Amino acid sequence: MKKFAVAAALLTAIVATPAMAAEGGEARVEVRGGYITGSGFDDATLGIAGGYDFDLGSTAFGGAEIAGDKVLVDGADVQFSAGGRLGAKVGAAGKLYANAGYTFGQIDDPYVGAGYQHKLTQNVYAKAEYRHQFIENFSDFDTFAVGVGLAF
Numbered sequence: 576m577k578k579f580a581v582a583a584a585l586l587t588a589i590v591a592t593p594a595m596a597a598e599g600g601e602a603r604v605e606v607r608g609g610y611i612t613g614s615g616f617d618d619a620t621l622g623i624a625g626g627y628d629f630d631l632g633s634t635a636f637g638g639a640e641i642a643g644d645k646v647l648v649d650g651a652d653v654q655f656s657a658g659g660r661l662g663a664k665v666g667a668a669g670k671l672y673a674n675a676g677y678t679f680g681q682i683d684d685p686y687v688g689a690g691y692q693h694k695l696t697q698n699v700y701a702k703a704e705y706r707h708q709f710i711e712n713f714s715d716f717d718t719f720a721v722g723v724g725l726a727f
Contacts, residue, residue: 599630600638605702605724611646613708613716619647620718628660628670636670637661654680660690668694678708685709688718700724 604625611620622644628636638660645653658676665671670692677685690704701723708716 600628600636601726602627603700603724603726605700605722607644607702607704607720607722609704609718609720611716611718613710614714616716620644620720621647622720624722624724626660634664635662636664636672638672640674640676652681654678654682656686658686665691674704674706682708682710682716684711694726698725698727700726 602625605623607620607622607624609620611618622642624640624642626638626640628638631637640656640658640660642656643653644656645651656676656678658674660672660674662670662672671690672692673687673689675685675687677683686706686708688704688706690702692700692702694700702721704718704720704722706718706720708718710716
């Protein structure tokens with residue numbers, strides 16, 4: 576029940592965000608891979624994500640994201656997540672942000688993190704991100720990921 580309440584709250588925030596945004600924004604899709612570590616567990620991850628960033632003036636942005644990530648070990652299910660990010664525009668091509676959300680699947684718990692995204696061309700970007708997953712009945716996990724995506 577807890578995960579459904581959190582999902583409903585996140586969906587409400589995602590739907591309400593356009594009303595707060597200034598004119599403009601961009602949708603994005605990406606593939607990403609990384610490394611997860613914690614409690615003696617270390618393995619690679621691979622995933623996809625999609626989201627939308629809203630302009631909050633000339634120097635800030637806010638956004639929402641949904642994702643599916645798989646730890647590349649036998650027996651691990653795809654973990655789904657929904658969250659948001661808030662950050663600062665860095666120059667003409669960069670975005671520095673903090674993010675937070677909730678993960679659903681084998682592990683149903685919140686995360687917080689930070690990252691940097693940089694446009695390589697008009698529509699292609701690369702990013703690096705760190706997430707700290709708060710696990711209620713187990714030790715916490717840290718994920719380090721890099722990704723490449725398309726913004727449109």
